[in-house]
Amino acid sequence: MAKDQLPDIDTSVPQSARIWDYWLGGKENFPADRAAGDAVLRVLPGIAVSAQQDRAFLGRVVRFLVRQGIRQFLDLGSGLPTVDNTHEVAQRVAPSSRIVYVDNDPLVQAHARALLRSTPEGACDYIEADIRDTDLIISEAGRTLDFERPVGLMLLGVLNHILDDDEARQIVERLVRRLVPGSYVVISHTCDATTDELDGEAMRRAVREVMDRGGTPIRARSPEQIERLFAGTRLLEPGVVSCSRWRPDPSREPGPEVPHFSGVALVTGDE
Template sequence: MDQQDSGTHAPPRIDTGKPHPARMYDWFLGGKDNYPVDEALGRQLVGFAPGIPVMARMNRAFMHRATRWTAGQGVRQFLDIGTGIPTEPNLHQVAQGIAADARVVYCDNDPIVLVHAEALLRGTPEGVVDYVQADARDTAAIVERARETLDFERPVALSLIALLHFIGDEDGAYELVERLKDALTPGSYLVMSHLTPDFHPEEASKKVTDLYRAGGLTMDMRSRDRFARFFEGLEIVAPGIVAAEEWHPELGEPVPGQEGVHSGAYVAVARKV
């Protein structure tokens, strides 16, 4: 939480009867902050596609590299929506490793993330780390709360990592990104990763989608063209829209077990001009 915020929160109500993407991602990464329902669906997915845990790590490694890159461009403010359960190094640790005074706001809608945000998200004395409990589609509430920590008149790096494939077109995926882009000042960056069917056989992608939907979760693995729509009006930086493992690999270390595994995700970083 914000190191200057000593407020208390009522105990969150955690729904353990339905899988949640944040807890499943934690399970894929080898974490312990998940429930049997999350592990059950995770095991089904890994049983069909054994590379998924490595793919999750490749996605997270992209987040690390993109955070280093945007901090290297002089950005000192970060808004991470769909943050998931903290897994070190977290985004604020990467950003504040480049600039100790970086200010970071995390956002997620799973109450279990709030529990761990309070306990684990501690930044440098010079910087600030805060957390917003909200659904990604409630962009007005997110921006309003984030303004308590971030100055939206200055550049912000907005991270939407492995989030939008859980929000369908009919639920306003493109509209929510547009609203967030509108809140950013020129010089800000949009950082995104997104699962795609483009690198795998159609039947394999359909099977993964069907497994998620059987678990009560939306899964929309968008094509390259559909992914590119999120960046309309922005200037995509080099190397453009690429697979997660192809985005500035020199800024990080290879993920163990990565050789021979495709991330299955498109990524890009784009600047608002």
Template sequence: MTAPEQDGLTPRIDTSRPHPARMYDWFLGGKDNYPVDEAMGRQMLAVEPGVPVMARVNRAFMHRATRWLAGQGVGQFLDIGTGIPTEPNLHQVAQHTAPAARVVYCDHDPIVLAHAEALLRGTPQGAVDYVQADARDVDAILEQAGKTLDFGQPVALSMIALLHFVSDEDGAYALVDRLVSVLAPGSYVVISHLTADFHPEAARKVDEMYRANTLTLAPRTRDRFAAFFEGLDIVEPGIVAAETWHPELGEPVPGQDDVVSAGYVAVARKG
């Protein structure tokens, strides 16, 4: 892996307000979070006790989708909105099936950068790299990812639990369109996304918490989620709750049978 560039500066981690990636880490049982993240996480648990299981269901979907894509012969992956590394990471799942797979991670959170070099190590046959960039800075992502990935060949673009942190006004659909436009035919797009369709009252209260902490949260309906895949061929089983996307491809999630997912997922192919 190429060492992430930091311009000689140590990135500043703001521990004065909660951060979605660190809260997600806390829900998954990780240690890369702070008291402010745990505090808001506990507030969310008071509204919806199933949030930790929902987080694991979402993570398990990523594992299954990556395993499926590698099995389809996809050998390149661009994961935007990586989050704090939690093993097994995407490259570990991909390279288990395809040891020569090339993976580029992208995130803007300094705590992710702090862990990237130590945790994102791949097979000798493959390649793993990390891009420090905001998801909305598509040109910078493509330029840096192009040092590892060949965009003339199929790439799996993965955006797991990312786009509900990008509002319509902030260009969520435009950034997906721009990324998809450079993908070669035979590429895939993988998205998981929060919705209020399944738990409307809990979603409303969580949205209020985010607003109170000046955090963006944009849960979308099924139709608005489907709009991210315009012009692409959605593979079976289509747009579904996270736990129902090819469950036979992965390990069961504890408590999975007792919870309805908080988000939609889908995998689509560019023709």
């Protein structure tokens, strides 16, 4: 996209979608984003690998959901379009899949409108909205998705921007109430777990680096806190784990454990 076509944004302030794009090797970022990204890399050298593993998780989980019969996806906090977006992965397997993306960054909106192209059999739409406005999201997404049928609700790397634990849980609860049984909820989240591979304090320092630079606020949570976000659903095996360890491809070596945890749950209607 040409620079003179960019929406009116403040490029002096780092933004999470653009920092993530930088870690993934993308080009849609600015000096403030790269400076914030580099500051985090100095504290957490493996964060770029974490971003790559989270992207690989997206591909695995979308393919899993398609195998379960899901043909509709609501992807909140979608970030900047890159390779193997949700609709590309889903429609590669099931061309009739319908996908709605949601983000509140005007740069994401500009790129989404320009780059997110659906198959003729399916549909792809984009909504500019804050994930807190669940009524608006469901109403607008209803132009493309049929909420009388199962939906794959994707919440990848977005609930960590909701700092209050109760508010984060309530957002998920409000969205789940609008989903019929047979739907799925997918969450990936910045994690401050401490294991042999992960340094929880390093993650907390990295979060402070971004916030001190005026970037999007981030709240790292423990695996137990992330699991509580799935309240009212049936969490599938292996539970909440490093995104690299969620049902890895058995034909490949699993990726390194990273401080970005994930889980997938089934909406049953009777939890």
